[in-house]
Each structure stands twice: as structure tokens, then as C-alpha cells.
Amino acid sequence: MFSIIVVPAPCGAAGEQIRLEPGETLEFGRTGGERTAGRRHLTIPHSGVSRTAGEIAATGSFWALTNRSSKQTYVVENPEGAGEHIKVAPGRIGAPVPFEFARLVLPAAGELLSFDVWAPRHDYLDPVTDPGTYVSGEPTTLAFPLDRTKRYFLVLAALCEPRLRGEPHAPLPTADQVIDRLRPVWPAAGRAAVQWNIDYLAVKLRLKQPPEAVDGGPRLNGKKESLVSLALRFDLVREDELHVLEAGPATAARPAPRAADGESAR
Known part of the structure; x- marks a missing residue:
């Protein structure tokens, strides 16, 4: 069963969501290119985004972020956390994200681009x-x-x-x-x-x-x-x-x- 859902657009239809099962990954960037042939990829068509900007890896109840940028820090926000966020430095591999729903923010040539990631399998005793x-x-x-x-x-x-x-x-x-x-x-x-x-x-x-x-x-x-x-x-x-x-x-x-x-x- 899926554990992570990537929502490219706010309030997007179910067909626009990308669902990942534990162990699956999703690359994101300006273009997939030959490097991601046969692999899942989220295209972010903006000249300020690297061709292979990063990767999301799904686990059972949380996800990890790899920042493939050599210069840009990525920010993952908790929309309900009153400013709570984590920073993922350039080159960081597999940074765990603890939020049940999160917003990944990418700096891109003077703009801030974002998409949401849900982790609905957060369980509670x-x-x-x-x-x-x-x-x-x-x-x-x-x-x-x-x-x-x-x-x-x-x-x-x-x-x-x-x-x-x-x-x-x-x-x-x-x-x-x-x-x-x-x-x-x-x-x-x-x-x-x-x-x-x-x-x-x-x-x-x-x-x-x-x-x-x-x-x-x-x-x-x-x-x-x-x-x-x-x-x-x-x-x-x-x-x-x-x-x-x-x-x-x-x-x-x-x-x-x-x-x-x-x-x-x-």
C-alpha cells in the first residue's frame, strides 16, 4: 500500500497525485533526461530549478529528502507548525522529514516554488x-x-x-x-x-x-x-x-x- 503522496498542485485532483509505496523513490527537477529513463519523475518546468534537483524516498510512515543541488538549501515546512520547518543543505542525502503533511519549498531564480507531500500513514497509539x-x-x-x-x-x-x-x-x-x-x-x-x-x-x-x-x-x-x-x-x-x-x-x-x-x- 502507498505510504507517501506527492501533490504537485494545491487542491489538485486525485489523478494529479503521485503515490509512492514504501521503498519507492521519486526524482524531481526541471527535466527527467536520460538519467531517469524508466524511473518516476516530477517535472518542475522552471529555468531556476536544476535538471535533477532532488529525490523523495518513501518509507512506511515518513519520507526522506535528498538535495542534489550544489548551492541551494531546500526548506520543508509544516503548514500547521506556526513556522516549524527543517532545512536540507546542498548535497544532503536522505534527510528524514517527520511531518504528516509538508510543503517542500525550492528557491528558483528569485521565486519560491513549492509542492506538498503527505504522509497519511502516521499512526497513533x-x-x-x-x-x-x-x-x-x-x-x-x-x-x-x-x-x-x-x-x-x-x-x-x-x-x-x-x-x-x-x-x-x-x-x-x-x-x-x-x-x-x-x-x-x-x-x-x-x-x-x-x-x-x-x-x-x-x-x-x-x-x-x-x-x-x-x-x-x-x-x-x-x-x-x-x-x-x-x-x-x-x-x-x-x-x-x-x-x-x-x-x-x-x-x-x-x-x-x-x-x-x-x-x-x-
């Missing part, structure tokens, strides 16, 4: 079955691993809220209604950001793509309905968790901890 006491063997991971401190959980909670409040047949909130509901805890939320998180949740929770999504037709309403149905069926969001939508000390989507091992920004 079940606090009930894995309470922190030592037990031999592999820990149990959740069937639907969700990080409740991330913005995608805020979006999922806002989508589920009407039905969790006792209206089982309530219509799902529109994008504008979701934005209004998130304003106390996420003032900068917009249509593109909400849709981005819905698309990511569909990948994270491994929803099957409906035929209309593959063909490029309307897809958002069906995806929202599938997400809410799955979340309510398996208690991925509970009514007592809707406090995350209220401003206050318990607000979710706090910045993640800074990366270690000298790779993080100082």
Missing part, C-alpha cells in the same frame, strides 16, 4: 489499549489514526457537528458554514483550506474514490457524506469532543513540537 505501561511485542495501532490536534480534525468535527447535536438527518454544512464554524479556532480558514483538509481526510481514512472523482466530475458533496458517515459509524468524532470548535484553552490544532537532531530551524 490507542490510549485505551496502550496506556503507557510496558507490554512486550508490537503496540496496537488504531484502524483510523487521527491526530486530534490537527486542523483536519477540526474540519471533520465541524462536518459532523449537526448530526452529533441530535439531528441525524441534518444536511451537511456547506463550505461557507464550515468556515464560519471554524472562525473561533481557525480565523484564517478559507474554502481552499477546507477542501484541502477534506481531500486529505479522504486519503487518511482510505475512502474509495467514487467514479465521478476519477473522471474529474463533482466530488466534494459525496466525499463529505462518506467522511461523516464513516466518522459517525465508528465514533471517530464524539459529541463530547465538539469543544475543539470553541475558542479557549482546550482549542485543538496547536503547533506540533519542533523537530530534533539539529535539522529544525533555530
Whole structure:
């Protein structure tokens, strides 16, 4: 099964995503050339990008970046990290990237080019079955691993809220209604950001793509309905968790901890 998804364009359709299984690599640069014949390659058509600028290597739950530039430092940002990022120096091989979703930024002749990389197989221990006491063997991971401190959980909670409040047949909130509901805890939320998180949740929770999504037709309403149905069926969001939508000390989507091992920004 795939572990890493490269998204060349923001909010791009599923057909534009490049999915990598553990052990697979993806080269990126201005052109593939003969050197990458038969290998997967992401073309970035800009004169300021090296022909073979770098490589992404997928593992089970994270990815590593090789910077093939001889002069340019690359930056990998955590879009939810309040400025959290790592710097990958010229010539660095296999720098591990710990973020569940990241933005790779390439300096190119006075411009900053970027594309996103998702790592949806970040798993989390079940606090009930894995309470922190030592037990031999592999820990149990959740069937639907969700990080409740991330913005995608805020979006999922806002989508589920009407039905969790006792209206089982309530219509799902529109994008504008979701934005209004998130304003106390996420003032900068917009249509593109909400849709981005819905698309990511569909990948994270491994929803099957409906035929209309593959063909490029309307897809958002069906995806929202599938997400809410799955979340309510398996208690991925509970009514007592809707406090995350209220401003206050318990607000979710706090910045993640800074990366270690000298790779993080100082």
C-alpha cells in the first residue's frame, strides 16, 4: 500500500497525485533526461530549478529528502507548525522529514516554488489499549489514526457537528458554514483550506474514490457524506469532543513540537 503522496498542485485532483509505496523513490527537477529513463519523475518546468534537483524516498510512515543541488538549501515546512520547518543543505542525502503533511519549498531564480507531500500513514497509539505501561511485542495501532490536534480534525468535527447535536438527518454544512464554524479556532480558514483538509481526510481514512472523482466530475458533496458517515459509524468524532470548535484553552490544532537532531530551524 502507498505510504507517501506527492501533490504537485494545491487542491489538485486525485489523478494529479503521485503515490509512492514504501521503498519507492521519486526524482524531481526541471527535466527527467536520460538519467531517469524508466524511473518516476516530477517535472518542475522552471529555468531556476536544476535538471535533477532532488529525490523523495518513501518509507512506511515518513519520507526522506535528498538535495542534489550544489548551492541551494531546500526548506520543508509544516503548514500547521506556526513556522516549524527543517532545512536540507546542498548535497544532503536522505534527510528524514517527520511531518504528516509538508510543503517542500525550492528557491528558483528569485521565486519560491513549492509542492506538498503527505504522509497519511502516521499512526497513533490507542490510549485505551496502550496506556503507557510496558507490554512486550508490537503496540496496537488504531484502524483510523487521527491526530486530534490537527486542523483536519477540526474540519471533520465541524462536518459532523449537526448530526452529533441530535439531528441525524441534518444536511451537511456547506463550505461557507464550515468556515464560519471554524472562525473561533481557525480565523484564517478559507474554502481552499477546507477542501484541502477534506481531500486529505479522504486519503487518511482510505475512502474509495467514487467514479465521478476519477473522471474529474463533482466530488466534494459525496466525499463529505462518506467522511461523516464513516466518522459517525465508528465514533471517530464524539459529541463530547465538539469543544475543539470553541475558542479557549482546550482549542485543538496547536503547533506540533519542533523537530530534533539539529535539522529544525533555530
